[in-house]
Amino acid sequence: xxxxxxxxxxxxxxxxxxxxxxxxxxxxxxxxxxxxxxxxxxxxxxxxxxxxxxxxxxxxxxxxxxxxxxxxxxxxxxxxxxxxxxxxxxxxxxxxxxxxxxxxxxxxxxxxxxxxxxxxxxxxxxxxxxxxxxxxxxxxxxxxxxxxxxxxxxxxxxxxxxxxxxxxxxxxxxxxxxxxxxxxxxxxxxxxxxxxxxxxxxxxxxxxxxxxxxxxxxxxxxxxxxxxxxxxxxxxxxxxxxxxxx
Amino acid sequence: xxxxxxxxxxxxxxxxxxxxxxxxxxxxxxxxxxxxxxxxxxxxxxxxxxxxxxxxxxxxxxxxxxxxxxxxxxxxxxxxxxxxxxxxxxxxxxxxxxxxxxxxxxxxxxxxxxxxxxxxxxxxxxxxxxxxxxxxxxxxxxxxxxxxxxxxxxxxxxxxxxxxxxxxxxxxxxxxxxxxxxxxxxxxxxxxxxxxxxxxxxxxxxxxxxxxxxxxxxxxxxxxxxxxxxxxxxxxxxxxxxxxxxxxxxxxxxxxxxxxxxxxxxxxxxxxxxxxxxxxxxxxxxxxxxxxxxxxxxxxxxxxxxxxxxxxxxxxxxxxxxxxxxxxxxxxxxxxxxxxxxxxxxxxxxxxxxxxxxxxxxxxxxxxxxxxxxxxxxxxxxxxxxxxxxx
Numbered sequence: 341x342x343x344x345x346x347x348x349x350x351x352x353x354x355x356x357x358x359x360x361x362x363x364x365x366x367x368x369x370x371x372x373x374x375x376x377x378x379x380x381x382x383x384x385x386x387x388x389x390x391x392x393x394x395x396x397x398x399x400x401x402x403x404x405x406x407x408x409x410x411x412x413x414x415x416x417x418x419x420x421x422x423x424x425x426x427x428x429x430x431x432x433x434x435x436x437x438x439x440x441x442x443x444x445x446x447x448x449x450x451x452x453x454x455x456x457x458x459x460x461x462x463x464x465x466x467x468x469x470x471x472x473x474x475x476x477x478x479x480x481x482x483x484x485x486x487x488x489x490x491x492x493x494x495x496x497x498x499x500x501x502x503x504x505x506x507x508x509x510x511x512x513x514x515x516x517x518x519x520x521x522x523x524x525x526x527x528x529x530x531x532x533x534x535x536x537x538x539x540x541x542x543x544x545x546x547x548x549x550x551x552x553x554x555x556x557x558x559x560x561x562x563x564x565x566x567x568x569x570x571x572x573x574x575x576x577x578x579x580x581x582x583x584x585x586x
Numbered sequence: 587x588x589x590x591x592x593x594x595x596x597x598x599x600x601x602x603x604x605x606x607x608x609x610x611x612x613x614x615x616x617x618x619x620x621x622x623x624x625x626x627x628x629x630x631x632x633x634x635x636x637x638x639x640x641x642x643x644x645x646x647x648x649x650x651x652x653x654x655x656x657x658x659x660x661x662x663x664x665x666x667x668x669x670x671x672x673x674x675x676x677x678x679x680x681x682x683x684x685x686x687x688x689x690x691x692x693x694x695x696x697x698x699x700x701x702x703x704x705x706x707x708x709x710x711x712x713x714x715x716x717x718x719x720x721x722x723x724x725x726x727x728x729x730x731x732x733x734x735x736x737x738x739x740x741x742x743x744x745x746x747x748x749x750x751x752x753x754x755x756x757x758x759x760x761x762x763x764x765x766x767x768x769x770x771x772x773x774x775x776x777x778x779x780x781x782x783x784x785x786x787x788x789x790x791x792x793x794x795x796x797x798x799x800x801x802x803x804x805x806x807x808x809x810x811x812x813x814x815x816x817x818x819x820x821x822x823x824x825x826x827x828x829x830x831x832x833x834x835x836x837x838x839x840x841x842x843x844x845x846x847x848x849x850x851x852x853x854x855x856x857x858x859x860x861x862x863x864x865x866x867x868x869x870x871x872x873x874x875x876x877x878x879x880x881x882x883x884x885x886x887x888x889x890x891x892x893x894x895x896x897x898x899x900x901x902x903x904x905x906x907x908x909x910x911x912x913x914x915x916x917x918x919x920x921x922x923x924x925x926x927x928x929x930x931x932x933x934x935x936x937x938x939x940x941x942x943x944x945x946x947x948x949x950x951x952x953x954x955x956x957x958x959x960x961x962x963x964x965x966x967x968x969x970x971x972x973x974x975x976x977x
Contacts, residue, residue, distance in 0.1 A: 410609065524620075525613045527662055528655060530606055530610055530613065531655070531662060
C-alpha cells in the first residue's frame with residue numbers, strides 16, 4: 341500500500357514565544373523547531389505500523405524551507421521511505437493544503453495522514469482542506485484504525501464516547517492521541533535516513549484567502565508568593581483582603 | 587520536581603555538529619527523559635540496577651553506535667557515539683556505564699580482536715541487548731597497574747585453565763559473557779570470552795556503594811575455569827588489547843561527564859532564578875552569578891575539548907594521551923560543577939527531589955574508574971616530558 345504522511349514543523353514546546361513589535365508576525369529568532377507531535381507520534385508511527393503489517397511505502401510531505409530538513413530526516417529515521425519538501429515558507433493552512441494536494445494528486449495514495457492539529461496555531465484545517473482539494477473522504481480525530489483488504493475501520497473520539505466509521509481506501513485521516521505510540525528513532529534509522537531520497541519541489545502559486553491582522557499574548561502571570569505553612573493567619577488574610585476569594 | 591531539562595550551548599557548538607548528531611542527541615534525550623529520569627532516583631535510592639533499561643538502550647542503538655551495522659552497531663562516527671554518552675549521563679552515570687561497558691569494553695574488543703565466528707556469535711546479540719557483557723581487567727591488588735595482573739591462563743591438554751579474580755566489574759553479576767584479560771604462560775596478556783554457567787566461574791555482587799548505586803558491580807572469580815581455544819580473542823596479545831578498549835570507553839566518558847554537568851548547571855540556574863531571598867532571586871547575587879558564570883565557562887571549555895577530540899577520533903589522529911587529558915579535565919569539571927550547583931540549591935541540593943547529589947556521588951566513581959584522575963595526569967606528564975613517573 342502507498343501511504344502519505346503530512347508533517348509540519350513547530351516551535352519546540354520549551355521555546356519562548358514572542359511576536360514582532362507590531363504584533364503581526366511570530367518572532368522566529370532563536371526558536372528551535374520540532375515535528376508536530378500529532379504528525380510524528382500518531383500519524384507517522386501508525387503509518388509505519390501499517391507498513392510493517394501490510395508492506396508498501398511511506399512518503400512524507402512537508403511544506404517548508406531547507407531549515408526544516410532535520411525534521412524531515414527524523415521522519416525518515418522513524419521509518420518513512422522517502423520525502424518530498426515543497427520549498428516554501430507557507431503563508432497559512434490553505435497554502436499548505438494546496439501544496440500537498442499538488443504533490444499527492446495522481447499519486448494514488450491509499451491513506452493520507454495529518455496530525456489532528458498543529459500544536460502552535462491549532463487550526464486543524466489542513467486535513468479537511470486537503471480532502472476537499474483531492475475529493476477524498478476525511479476522517480478527523482482518529483484514535484484507532486484497523487485495515488484489511490482495502491477497507492478501514494476508524495474510531496473517532498466524540499463527546500462522551502467513540503464513533504466507529506467504516507470506509508474503503510483511499511481516504512484522509514487526521515490522527516489524535518491513541519492512534520499509535522511515540523517511537524524514538526534509533527541510531528541505525530538515523531544513519532539509514534541519510535540514504536533515503538528527499539526530493540525538493542517548487543511550490544505552486546496560491547492566492548491568500550485570509551490574512552492575520554494581529555496576535556496578542558495573555559497578560560504575564562504574576563509571581564507566586566510562598567507563605568509559611570505555620571502562618572495560616574497570613575494565608576487567610578491574603579485570601580480575604582488581596583485575592584478577595586473568601 | 588527539577589522540571590524539564592534545557593540544554594545549554596553557550597558557544598553555539600551545535601553549529602559544529604551534523605544533522606545526524608543532532609537527531610541522535612534528540613532521540614537519546616527523549617529516551618532518557620521518558621525512561622530514565624522518572625525512575626532513576628528511586629533505583630539509585632534502593633541501590634538497584636534498572637536492568638530493564640538494557641532492552642531500551644539496545645532499541646535506541648546505544649550499544650556500539652560507532653561499530654559497523656553488520657555487527658550490530660549503528661554505523662555512526664565517533665562524535666555521534668560521544669553525544670549519545672553525553673545524553674545518557676545527563677540521566678545518570680550508571681546508565682551511561684551500562685552502555686559504555688557493553689559497547690566499548692565488550693563489543694569493541696570482540697569486533698576488533700575477535701574471530702569472525704566470535705563476532706557473528708556475540709555482536710548482534712550484544713547489540714540487541716539479548717546478551718549483557720562485562721569487562722574484566724582490574725584485580726583486587728592491581729588497579730592502576732593492570733600489567734601486573736595475576737589472573738593466569740595455562741595450557742591444559744587441548745584447552746586452557748583460567749585462574750584468578752577481577753574486581754570492580756560493572757554488570758558482572760548480570761553478565762552473560764565476560765571479556766577477561768589474563769596472562770598466558772609466556773606472560774603475554776590475552777583476551778578470553780567466558781560465558782555464564784561455565785564451571786568454576788562466579789560473579790559475586792559488590793554491595794554498599796555510595797556511588798553509581800543504579801549500576802550493578804561485582805567480582806569475577808575463576809577457579810580453574812576450563813577455556814576452549816575458540817574462546818580466546820585471536821587478534822591481540824599484550825596490554826594494548828585492554829588499553830585500546832579503555833581508550834574507547836574513556837573517550838565516551840569525556841563526553842558523558844558533560845551531560846552530568848549540564849544537568850546540574852541547568853538545575854542550579856533554574857533554581858536560582860526561582861528562589862528568592864531578601865526579596866530577589868538568588869541568581870541576582872554576585873556570588874551566585876560567579877558560580878553560574880564559572881560553571882558555564884567550564885562546561886563550554888569541556889564541550890570544545892570533547893568536540894575537538896571527536897574530530898581527531900574521526901580522522902584517526904586521536905592519541906591515548908589526548909583522551910587522558912580530556913577525561914581528566916571533563917570529569918573534574920563535572921564534579922566541580924555538581925558541587926557548586928549543590929551549593930546554589932542550599933539545603934535542597936542534598937535532596938532526592940533534585941538530581942545534583944546523585945550526580946555528585948556518581949562522579950566520585952567516574953573520576954576514579956577507567957584510569958584515576960592522578961594516573962591520567964601522569965599520562966599527560968609522561969606524554970609531554972617523555973619520562974614515565976610510574977615505571
